Amino acid sequence: MDTYLKHLSESVLAEDKVVDFRLLSQSLQVPVNTAKQMLYEFHRSQNAKRPGSVHATYLIYGVKHNSNSQNGADEEMPDAGSVTDVVPVFDLCLVTEEKLRDVLAEFEEVKTIHVYSVASRPTKDMALLADVAHEVSSNDKKVLSNIVNPNVRTRERKGPGLKASIASTPAFKQQPKAASKVKEDPKPAEETKPAIKTEKTEKTTSSAPAKKPAPAKSSGIMAAFSKAASLPKKEPKKSASPAVTETNTPALSDEDDDEEEMPQPKPRAKPDFKTLKQREEGLRRMMEGDDEEEAPASERAESPEEPEPEPMEVEEEAPDPVKEEKEVVETTSNGRRRGKRRIMRKKQIMDEQGYLVTIQEPGWESFSEDEAPPPPKVVKTTSSASSTQAKKGAAKGQGNIMSFFSKKA
Amino acid sequence: MVKLEDIAGLGLLQAPSGKPSEALTRSSSSYRSLDTFALPKERRYQQQFADIYFLRLTKIKPAVEQIAHEAWEETVLGGENAKKVERVLDVRQGELCWVAGTVFMDMPLKPSILEDVSKDRWISAPTSVDHYYSEDGRDQVMLEDDSGRIRLVGEPLKDYFLVTGCIIAVMGTENANGEFEVIDLKFADLPPQPPRWALSDKKIKSEDVSMSDPDTPSKKIAIVSGLEFSGTSTAYTTELSLLLSYLLGDSLDPATQSQEQSKISRLIIAGNSIAESASSDPHSNNPSTKTHTKKYGYDASSYNPLPSQLFDSFLSTLLPTMSITLLPGANDPANVSYPQQPIHSAMFPQSRLYGPTPTHPDEPGWLDATTNPSESEIDGWRVLGTSGQNLDDICKYMDSPDRLGLMEAMCRWRCSAPTAPDTLWSYPFQDDEPFVMKECPHLYFVGSQPEFNTKVIEGPEGQMVRLVLVPKFSETKEVVLVDTETLEVSKVRIGTRS
Numbered sequence: 001m002d003t004y005l006k007h008l009s010e011s012v013l014a015e016d017k018v019v020d021f022r023l024l025s026q027s028l029q030v031p032v033n034t035a036k037q038m039l040y041e042f043h044r045s046q047n048a049k050r051p052g053s054v055h056a057t058y059l060i061y062g063v064k065h066n067s068n069s070q071n072g073a074d075e076e077m078p079d080a081g082s083v084t085d086v087v088p089v090f091d092l093c094l095v096t097e098e099k100l101r102d103v104l105a106e107f108e109e110v111k112t113i114h115v116y117s118v119a120s121r122p123t124k125d126m127a128l129l130a131d132v133a134h135e136v137s138s139n140d141k142k143v144l145s146n147i148v149n150p151n152v153r154t155r156e157r158k159g160p161g162l163k164a165s166i167a168s169t170p171a172f173k174q175q176p177k178a179a180s181k182v183k184e185d186p187k188p189a190e191e192t193k194p195a196i197k198t199e200k201t202e203k204t205t206s207s208a209p210a211k212k213p214a215p216a217k218s219s220g221i222m223a224a225f226s227k228a229a230s231l232p233k234k235e236p237k238k239s240a241s242p243a244v245t246e247t248n249t250p251a252l253s254d255e256d257d258d259e260e261e262m263p264q265p266k267p268r269a270k271p272d273f274k275t276l277k278q279r280e281e282g283l284r285r286m287m288e289g290d291d292e293e294e295a296p297a298s299e300r301a302e303s304p305e306e307p308e309p310e311p312m313e314v315e316e317e318a319p320d321p322v323k324e325e326k327e328v329v330e331t332t333s334n335g336r337r338r339g340k341r342r343i344m345r346k347k348q349i350m351d352e353q354g355y356l357v358t359i360q361e362p363g364w365e366s367f368s369e370d371e372a373p374p375p376p377k378v379v380k381t382t383s384s385a386s387s388t389q390a391k392k393g394a395a396k397g398q399g400n401i402m403s404f405f406s407k408k409a
Numbered sequence: 410m411v412k413l414e415d416i417a418g419l420g421l422l423q424a425p426s427g428k429p430s431e432a433l434t435r436s437s438s439s440y441r442s443l444d445t446f447a448l449p450k451e452r453r454y455q456q457q458f459a460d461i462y463f464l465r466l467t468k469i470k471p472a473v474e475q476i477a478h479e480a481w482e483e484t485v486l487g488g489e490n491a492k493k494v495e496r497v498l499d500v501r502q503g504e505l506c507w508v509a510g511t512v513f514m515d516m517p518l519k520p521s522i523l524e525d526v527s528k529d530r531w532i533s534a535p536t537s538v539d540h541y542y543s544e545d546g547r548d549q550v551m552l553e554d555d556s557g558r559i560r561l562v563g564e565p566l567k568d569y570f571l572v573t574g575c576i577i578a579v580m581g582t583e584n585a586n587g588e589f590e591v592i593d594l595k596f597a598d599l600p601p602q603p604p605r606w607a608l609s610d611k612k613i614k615s616e617d618v619s620m621s622d623p624d625t626p627s628k629k630i631a632i633v634s635g636l637e638f639s640g641t642s643t644a645y646t647t648e649l650s651l652l653l654s655y656l657l658g659d660s661l662d663p664a665t666q667s668q669e670q671s672k673i674s675r676l677i678i679a680g681n682s683i684a685e686s687a688s689s690d691p692h693s694n695n696p697s698t699k700t701h702t703k704k705y706g707y708d709a710s711s712y713n714p715l716p717s718q719l720f721d722s723f724l725s726t727l728l729p730t731m732s733i734t735l736l737p738g739a740n741d742p743a744n745v746s747y748p749q750q751p752i753h754s755a756m757f758p759q760s761r762l763y764g765p766t767p768t769h770p771d772e773p774g775w776l777d778a779t780t781n782p783s784e785s786e787i788d789g790w791r792v793l794g795t796s797g798q799n800l801d802d803i804c805k806y807m808d809s810p811d812r813l814g815l816m817e818a819m820c821r822w823r824c825s826a827p828t829a830p831d832t833l834w835s836y837p838f839q840d841d842e843p844f845v846m847k848e849c850p851h852l853y854f855v856g857s858q859p860e861f862n863t864k865v866i867e868g869p870e871g872q873m874v875r876l877v878l879v880p881k882f883s884e885t886k887e888v889v890l891v892d893t894e895t896l897e898v899s900k901v902r903i904g905t906r907s
Contacts, residue, residue: 021659021660022654022659025659032659032660033421033662033663033666034425036421036662037421037423037424037425037426038425040421040422040423040424041423041424041425044424057907059651059660059661061660061661061665062411087863087897087898087899087900088899088900089899089900089901089902090899090900090901090902091901091902091903091904092651092655092660092901092902092903092904093903093904093905093906094647094651094903094904094905094906095905095906095907096906096907099906099907100413101412101413102906103906104411104412104413104415104416105411105412107411108411109411110411110415110416111661111664111665112420112421112661112662112664112665113416113420113421113422114420114421114422114660114661114662115421115422116660123907124907125907126647126905126907127643127646127647129647130643130646130647130649130650133646133647133650133653133654134646134650137722137723137726138722143657143659145658145659145730146432146433146658146659146663146666147432147433147434147435147657147658147666147670147671147730148432148433148434148435148730149434149435149437149729149730149731149732150434151435151437151732152728152729152730152732152763152775153763153774153775154762154763154775155761155762155763155764155765155767155774
């Protein structure tokens with residue numbers, strides 16, 4: 001008795017399993033087409049011995065009667081312009097042994113029929129066969145398909161998916177022994193196929209060590225890190241450049257405060273710090289000038305220093321990207337400044353095509369100190385002038401309320 | 410009529426002969442994936458949608474105007490010559506003129522962002538309305554461009570499919586009510602069609618031609634849609650496994666395998682590979698547990714990985730023998746808005762081995778996860794395919810939609826997703842409008858359709874487009890095969906009988 005018959009009677013009759021041709025091909029490592037014939041032979045020989053002991057399902061492929069009727073119905077469409085093509089329809093039908101005669105009658109032409117599965121009892125639920133198919137796909141062994149594709153490509157980089165397939169393919173490579181168990185001449189087809197397969201596995205395995213996935217991956221990680229590293233680097237620079245140029249944006253001036261409150265080991269903080277100090281001094285003086293309008297002459301005496309901070313102010317406001325502000329102080333009378341500052345005005349005009357276009361236009365705006373003291377400047381002077389003011393305050397012996405707060409801070 | 414006796418002893422219905430069956434090599438096809446619908450990695454959503462309409466109008470308007478010009482140049486009605494008007498707002502009452510613009514359908518049932526804003530509804534869920542048209546005829550057709558809008562009336566409107574976003578030219582006059590009485594209407598019609606092998610270099614071309622000529626049973630591609638792998642339903646799992654063994658070439662006999670199955674060089678999966686999740690059900694059933702299981706971020710218990718595992722195993726079984734193009738669909742794990750971006754390879758732990766090589770991003774992977782819509786060149790033919798959302802959305806504008814006719818209309822409008830961004834969610838494009846068909850495809854398929862249908866349409870310059878409606882596999886169990894030499898279509902119906 002052939003080994004395959006023994007195998008089939010074991011699993012079908014003894015273990016009460018449903019066996020389809022792919023499962024058989026997989027477990028015996030025979031080509032799928034041979035497996036179909038084995039199923040047929042098993043079914044025939046068993047039923048010859050004991051009728052009704054084995055039940056089969058058949059897969060029919062062919063053309064059914066009136067299979068184009070569906071398309072014929074489309075021609076009744078109201079739109080006369082859309083005449084649809086009549087296309088050949090092929091039917092692939094899985095049918096139980098019991099219904100085979102009925103279903104065959106529906107066919108006009110049967111191209112192929114073969115045994116799909118055998119079981120010890122009639123297959124009531126076709127979903128059982130799906131379970132068998134699932135069993136096949138969850139198994140590591142290969143089904144010996146008849147069609148191979150030499151063009152198949154895989155990516156070089158290795159993921160966990162590849163490891164699984166490498167693990168499975170060598171397992172399959174050792175299978176030819178299992179195949180030779182079946183009493184059949186070794187088939188050239190079988191030989192060529194494993195050859196191709198091994199070639200494939202060789203390719204994959206050989207490329208596996210050569211590839212080094214880790215560096216590639218780590219380079220990505222490193223890139224991410226370096227990116228992350230470059231980010232903080234960039235940030236201080238960003239905050240630095242406003243510090244050098246001393247923008248007037250409130251948010252950034254806050255940052256300046258932070259720098260002062262928490263001294264950070266920044267080499268370039270030094271020059272900034274100095275200019276900042278100078279500026280603060282100037283500003284503070286200005287403020288004081290504001291505060292003490294009827295101030296004594298002693299206060300005035302300091303005024304010669306004023307021109308020094310003033311140009312700085314012009315500089316400090318220049319680089320503001322959004323609302324460019326440039327001040328030209330025309331008069332500095334009575335400690336109160338009047339002048340013009342440069343601003344960007346938004347203007348909507350109609351262009352020649354009739355579209356509204358918003359443009360930014362530089363312009364001058366006149367101001368005077370009491371009317372529009374740029375608020376961020378005030379914030380800066382009050383909150384960030386800690387050290388200078390502390391010193392000054394001590395020298396003067398006059399407690400400044402701000403110095404009191406900043407000392408605590 | 411085939412009788413049982415006829416088939417006895419046929420082919421494989423005999424004992425194993427021991428005869429060696431020859432190994433077959435699957436046909437290969439040249440394949441190029443075009444990144445027409447790829448979005449930039451860093452996407453911004455701050456910009457307005459109006460740019461899409463503007464870009465579409467500027468792209469299609471010249472073609473429409475040329476056609477309209479040719480058609481209406483000599484038109485004289487009531488002693489008046491039809492003259493061209495540049496902008497919609499320039500239409501003067503009583504003057505016979507023609508103008509091109511974008512169609513806007515004003516439909517009460519259509520979801521409207523203005524209405525949502527005015528009613529303070531900010532939850533954006535995909536619309537659940539199954540149609541936009543209203544039976545009582547409250548729908549209005551407008552023509553608009555960047556200058557303004559005018560209402561269109563007249564009989565010719567009923568003869569054509571019109572949806573929001575398509576570009577048309579209309580001829581007629583403005584009546585006393587300020588409406589435009591349409592006398593005639595023109596589309597851009599099919600865009601210029603590139604010759605076959607337009608994107609491949611000549612060497613491959615000649616090689617392929619000489620190779621394919623002797624082969625009489627020529628190569629095919631299989632298109633399937635709506636596989637809907639499900640974690641709960643087993644209604645069509647048998648058919649799925651039959652489909653798999655059919656595509657693998659395991660089933661059927663050596664003759665069929667060599668003549669038919671081995672000729673299928675590529676499988677295109679046009680969307681909806683994974684069934685719509687029923688994850689909302691457990692939450693609605695017992696709200697008490699919902700409050701308990703409230704977690705931050707990812708909740709593993711609400712996610713059923715089985716469908717994607719099944720799909721992955723399907724793909725990885727098939728991939729060793731067949732290359733696959735995978736389009737995301739409405740239910741797939743991809744972004745919702747058009748154009749959908751490729752399903753991430755992390756969804757396929759087994760199949761991603763066949764994905765594109767990161768070092769060669771230009772070469773499409775053996776498993777090519779593409780965008781939806783996707784454009785490619787298969788064996789020299791330009792192929793445009795979608796997973797069906799574009800057509801489904803257009804169908805909501807129609808009472809009894811002729812889906813094939815609408816597909817044709819999309820080609821003639823030169824727009825593969827005219828209703829984006831109005832009713833079809835879309836990325837707010839600013840620099841390019843990829844839905845405009847710049848070049849006419851040879852094969853245009855739309856997936857996830859209720860039933861299969863196909864036809865060939867012709868353009869004025871001899872363009873030929875094969876249109877294919879790909880049915881949902883989960884409902885029809887049908888696979889479409891397209892011949893890559895003749896673009897002839899056939900289909901395979903898979904069934905069971907017990």
